Amino acid sequence: MRSARRAALAVATLGVGALALAVASCAGSEVEGAGSTNEPRTIPAANGDAGPDASDGCEGDGDVDACPSRAGACEDEWCPVTTPLDPALGLASVWGSGPSDVWAVGAAGSVLHWDGSAWTAASVGTSQSLYAVWGTGPNDVWIASSPSVIFRKAGAVDGAARWSLAPAIVEAPGARGKVLRALWGTSPSDVWVGGDLFASASSSTRWGLWRSAAAGSGAAWTGTSPRAVSAIWGSGPNDVWIVGGASGELGDAGASSAHTDGALTEEGLLAWTAVDTQSTGTLHAVWGSGPSDVWAVGDFGTIRHGGRGRPRWIAVASPTTKTLRGLWGSAPDDVWAVGDEGTLLHYDGVAWAASTATFPSGTRPRLFGVWGSGPSDVWAVGDGLVLHYSGPKARARGAGR
Amino acid sequence: MNAKKLSWLLLTASVVFTSWMGCSSERVDVGTRLSPTPEEDPPFSASEDAASPALAMCPTSECPSDRTTCPGNPFPCSVDLSSDGLNCGACGNECPGATVFGVLRMGTRCVGGTCQRECVSTGGADYRDCNGVVDDGCEVDILSDVDHCGACGNKCPEGTAVCIEGQCGCPAGMTHCGCAGGSIGGCANSGCTDTKVDDNNCGACGTRCRPPTDAGPPPPNTVYGCGGGECGKLRCQPGWADCDGDVASNGCEVRIVDDPEHCGGCGIKCGAGQICLTAPGGTPACVCDPSETLCPTSVDGDGKVVNGYCADLLIDQENCGVCGHACPGPTGPEYHGFPRCTKSYCEYGCEAGYADCDQDLSNGCETKIDSDPNSCGACGHRCDADAGQPCVNGACRTVECDAGPVTQ
Incomplete structure (x- = not known):
């Protein structure tokens, strides 16, 4: 029977x-x-x-x-790397200043550092989730969580980084429940942080993008765009792209995107031009190889391509319907996107295609962030794991890509 | 045997064969053989591992014996007459709900194909039908009725004034003095009070303490009042304690509402990383548990938390990842879904049997994948429309083919 x-x-x-x-x-x-x-x-x-x-x-x-366990050799393009991270916690963002200085941050204040040979746990002193990490160099690294919880690397003692709270955009518990999701900048004194919409203590205008006037001296943040921001990328201060949802909330219909060429409005504010996303789903990540080659990815496998002078993002065929959350590349013909259910996509200059990975426990983790120091040293982070791509493998599945 | 049936058998054989391969390392490229390549994910009913003699199965439009199709219902074979509250025993026979019976606190539920009565309680009560009389419905709240305290017929001893939370009489150490004082904000503790310290019922119900006329000013943070059942005793003011045993000189010197060394009482130390916090109207407590984060709701000028609450930022959908970060998404039974926080990231989960197939969060999990033949078991997984194949429990319904069993 x-x-x-x-x-x-x-x-x-x-x-x-x-x-x-x-x-x-x-x-x-x-x-x-x-x-x-x-x-x-x-x-x-x-x-x-x-x-x-x-x-x-x-x-x-x-x-x-x-199934027989696949312990030992990983024959996929992406392989898991041992970390001290609690597998119950997720990592949201990864960034490094070079191949032997990489930071990954995530849930419950998790911070990991790669020194070129191993990942070690670090602490910045919060139990809030950390959503973004970025820097201008090994001694200038930023981590963002919420309007009053932004950390900045303040030197190192015996090789261990010391972190200090950067000036709050709004002191707790103001802007309660608001989340920061994106970090980018052009120099240590020009850092941009984006996220949910909220107002500063002194104004009623709600901003989703803030810029440090001179954060190094402890000065305040200035509201820069009234859009909720999921990601920021620019080729310089006069060429910056932002993407996000209309309100920054999950499932909020309608993606939002804008570009600035650095021009100012009559009021002296940065002038933004809305860029049609041609997408109902939120865009979660943006990256470009240069002013005329910019990518954005988001909900339900959405992939868009744009560049300076383009009034709208161009829809690009996507090999997935899974939500994409992270984006990075080393060149116009070497771009990676990562997302839900273990999705890893690569663009070779012609088309996007799925890559392969071995996951530690047979799960299909959400992947949130990707960054590399070069085409053969790329990190992806997500639910309880860190993956590494170390260049083409002759025997790897998907190697013929 | 017609051609269609033959193809079914061939497919069946290949399925069994590949299934047999199990998890061997050899690559089995079934993707090309079993075209067309699926556009959707496989249905959850489809994975069985071992090889075995097979029965050839064909799609059917017939309902299984425990299902039927009712007019007005969008999906075939989606009604179980034995338990469907809208079609109980027969199509269209709706079981009356609690609103029909109003004050009787009674509703009905479809059990075994008939609408059966059941009591409906709200607001901290537990109504039961203790007398078995239908006309007065569920007439007794067994949590507060002294004649049916905790259960029907469980009468409290003679003279017992109250039934509190299904227990006869006042809690230990308390006396029932009633609410004669007409205290503002209702009758606290159902009229039970501690006569050892109650200034209005000191030593006995109704004995009110007045400030002694012959005493000097009380020591710091103390008052004269009811102590040990007698008036005129020195007592610590609320929120203070006498931890050094010397009332006369320094009164009640410890503020126990926010002192981590004396949190709520002398010598109650909070753990490392904890602070002593007293919510408005609450009692002092060391917070938070190690797995939780203190979310401040107000701070003083020095940034010290005056008030707040504890939350597990990994799973609390009202505090997901960051204090106060509520996960968005519609709630309510009509959405068949709920916002949730997983590992500190917001998601929207669906009830069993439903899915968000249109990827529009505003209408929640709109698709009933346990019975929708256009999304059966998974979004976009279509049953055989030409054959009128219904979706039952998330699987396209099949029956044994006419050809009977097939073995390898």
């Missing part, structure tokens, strides 16, 4: 043609909550859409017991 039922289930799937993946699955009948039922169970890495590599069901599947 049981065997008959098994076959029935298998054939039932054929009726709808959704089979290759299901058949190759090693799992038992892992009927999960309906909320996760559109989670593919068998694809090893990258996007959830079926591809020729989908036949190996022994990873990316919740039922690891059914």
Whole structure:
């Protein structure tokens, strides 16, 4: 009876043609909550859409017991790297000043540092989640969480970084519940931080982007754009792109994006030009190789391309429907995007394609951030893990990409 | 055997074969053989591992025996007459809800295909039908009724004045003095009080203490009042304690509402990293637990937290990642979903059987994937429309093909 039922289930799937993946699955009948039922169970890495590599069901599947463990060599393009991070915590952002100085930050005040040989845990002294890390060099690193919780590296003692609270945009508990999501800048004295909309203590205008006039001297932040900001990138102070949601809230219909060429309004404020995202989903990340080559990614696999002088983002074919959250590249023909359910995409100058990864526990973690020091040294961070790409591997799945 | 059926059998065989391969390291490229390539993710019903003799299964438009199709219901075979409150025992037979019965505090539920009565309680009460009479509905709140205290028929001993939270009489150490004083804000503790320290009921109900006329000014942070059941005793003012045993000279010298060395009482030390905080109307407590973060709601000029609350920023959807950062998204039964905080990141979760297929958060989890043949088990996973194939419990319904069992 049981065997008959098994076959029935298998054939039932054929009726709808959704089979290759299901058949190759090693799992038992892992009927999960309906909320996760559109989670593919068998694809090893990258996007959830079926591809020729989908036949190996022994990873990316919740039922690891059914599969021989893939301990040891990682033959995928992206491989996990051991860290002291509690796997229950997630990492939101990664940035470095070079191959042997990389920072990753995330939930519950988690901070990790890579010194070229190992990841070690650090602490900045908060239990809030940290959403963005960025800097201008090894001795000028910023970490952002909320309007009153922004950290700045203040030198080092015995090789360990010391962190101090940067001036608050609004002191706690003002702007309660607001989150900062993005950091960028042009120099140690010109740092930009973006996130939810909120007002400073002295004004009623709500801003989503703030700029340090002279933060090094402890001076205040100045509201710069009234848009909620998920990410910032620019080629310089006179060429800056921002992306985000209309209000910065999850699921808020309509993405928002704007560009400035550094010109000022009559009031002396930075002038922004709205850029049509051609997307209903929020854009979460932006990166460019130069003024005329800028990428943005976001909800439901949205990929957009733009550049100086373009009034709107151009829709680009995406190999995934999973939400993309991080973006970085080393050159116009070497760009990475990461996102939900272990999605890792690469752009080679022609098209975006899924990459492959080995995940530590057979899960499909959300990936939030990606950064590299060069084309063969790229880090991706997300739910409880750090992945590394160390360049092409002859034997790696997806190597023919 | 017609051609369609034959193809089913062939597919079945290949399925069994590849299933048999299990988790061997050999690559099995089933993706090209079993075209068309799926556009959607596989349905959750489809994964079974071991190889076995197979029955060929074909799509059907028939409902399983425990399901039926009711007019007005958008999906075929989606009604279970044994438990469907709108179609109980028969299509359209709706079980009356609590609103129908109004003050009777009674509703009905579809159980075994019939609408059966049940009591409905709200607002901290627990109403029961103790007399079995339908006409007066669920007439007794067993949490406060002295004749049915904690359970129907559980009568409190003679002379017991109150039933509190299903327990007869006042809590230990308390006496029932009633609410004759007409205290503002209602009758605290259901009229129970501690006559050892109650200035209005000192030693006995109704004995009021007055300031002694022959005493000098009280020591710091003390008052004259009821102590040990007698009036005229020196007592610490609320929020203060006498920790050095010397009332006469320095009175009650410790402020126990925010002193981490004496939090709520002498010598109650808070742990490392904790502070002593007293919520308005609350009692002093050492906060927060190690897994929680103190979220300030007000601070004084020095940045010291005057008031706040504790939250686990990893999972609290009202404080997700950052204090006060509430996860957005609609709530309410009609949305079949809920905002949630996972590892300090906001998400929107769906109830079992529902999914957010249109990726529009404003309408929540709008698709009933346990019975929608256009999204059966997963978004966009379509059942065979030509065959009128229904979606039952998230799987496209099949029955054994006419050809009968097939073995390898």
